[in-house]
Every structure is written in structure tokens, then in C-alpha cells.
Amino acid sequence: MTVFKKVKPYEAFTFGVKSAIPFAVSIFPYLVSIFVLTELFEASGLSNALSKLLSPIFNLLGIPSELTKLVLIKPFSGNGALAVLTDIYITLTEWIVIFLDAHQLFMEVAKLFFT
DSSP: OHHHHTOOHHHHHHHHHHHHHHHHHHHHHHHHHHHHHHHHHHHTSHHHHHHHHHHHHHHHTTOOGGGHHHHHHTTTOHHHHHHHHHHHHHHHHHHHHHHHHHHHHHHHHHHHHHO
């Protein structure tokens, strides 16, 4: 593409980086405020109270109770929901490791006795 337009790739790249820096600086306060508000929502206990209150309704809709915080925050902030999703991933990663270990143990024991 750069051959046809006769654009120097490195100069185009550095120009893009230079124009992206002011944009990143301009959105930084919004990102920080959303992450702080999400943590305050969590630390205040309000998220747990709302999750417990609304989890029966979400269960009727087929949404696991572990995802109620994500459902509550997502309409207000995509970045805040991303922070909650990260917490869910961290929590579930521990369970996935246990699940994979249990599966491996089950398969090895089955292999030992049935082969």
C-alpha cells in the first residue's frame, strides 16, 4: 500500500503516534473516573446488595448470579464493565484450573484402570 501511494511507512507511523498521544491524554481522566467509581460501587457494598436483590430475576432470565454486577454496570460504562469482567476472569480462572486438574486426574485414573 505504501508503495502505490509513495508514503514512507516510518514517517506515517510516527505521525499516527503523535496524533494519538493528545487523544489518549484527553480520555485519560474519564477512564480513571470510571475505574474509581466502579471500585467505589464495589467497595461500598452497593453492588453486592443489588446483585442479591436482582439475582432471582436474572436467574429467571438464565443469567448466572455471578454476572449480575456486569449486567448492572455495562449500561453505564463499557470500561467499568471491562474492569468487572476482568475480575470475573480472575475468579473463574481459579475454578478453570481446578476443573482442568480434576479432568486430567479423572482421565488418568480412567486410563490406569481401563487400559
